[in-house]
Amino acid sequence: MKPLSIAGALALPFFLAACGGTGTPAQNGQAAGASAPAGNATNAAQTVYSASGSVTAITSDRVTISHGPVEGLGWPAMTMTFRAGEPAMLQGISVGDRVTFQFRQNGTDYPLTAINKTP
Numbered sequence: 123m124k125p126l127s128i129a130g131a132l133a134l135p136f137f138l139a140a141c142g143g144t145g146t147p148a149q150n151g152q153a154a155g156a157s158a159p160a161g162n163a164t165n166a167a168q169t170v171y172s173a174s175g176s177v178t179a180i181t182s183d184r185v186t187i188s189h190g191p192v193e194g195l196g197w198p199a200m201t202m203t204f205r206a207g208e209p210a211m212l213q214g215i216s217v218g219d220r221v222t223f224q225f226r227q228n229g230t231d232y233p234l235t236a237i238n239k240t241p
Contacts, residue, residue, distance in 0.1 A: 170235055171195060174222045183209045185237065187221065195227065207233045215239065 175189030178201060188201040204225055206212050215221065215237060223237040 168226065169194070170224050170226055172222065172224050174220070174240065177215060177217050177219045177221055179203070180212060180215065180217060183212070185212055185215065185234070187223065189223075202232070204232050204234045206237075207235055211237055 171192050171194050173187075173189040173192050175187045177185055178188050179186035183206050184203050185206065186201060186203045188199075190199045191197060204223070211234060220240045221237050222240055224235045225232045226235060
């Protein structure tokens with residue numbers, strides 16, 4: 123290999139990083155319509171995802187929801203428990219309620235940012 127080719131190969135990742143991400147928001151870890159600046163892992167935790175479903179259980183700071191797919195994360199429909207960002211956000215929510223909700227991914231934790239009953 124020529125020295126110039128090695129230098130070019132070593133410079134390529136830096137050039138690509140300076141150009142920014144490519145692909146669709148979902149391919150870059152963002153939900154369609156989600157508002158988060160692209161560029162680093164910190165921003166991924168700022169992406170807000172939306173879903174709807176039925177409440178199956180509630181504790182003081184957690185709610186279990188049987189929800190539909192979450193396309194931005196590639197999730198199928200499932201039942202899972204979310205931590206309330208603020209326990210007060212669960213006031214007025216009862217088992218059996220249909221809800222729409224928003225959440226963020228923070229490692230393996232999925233804190234709610236909003237939850238609302240739907241008719």
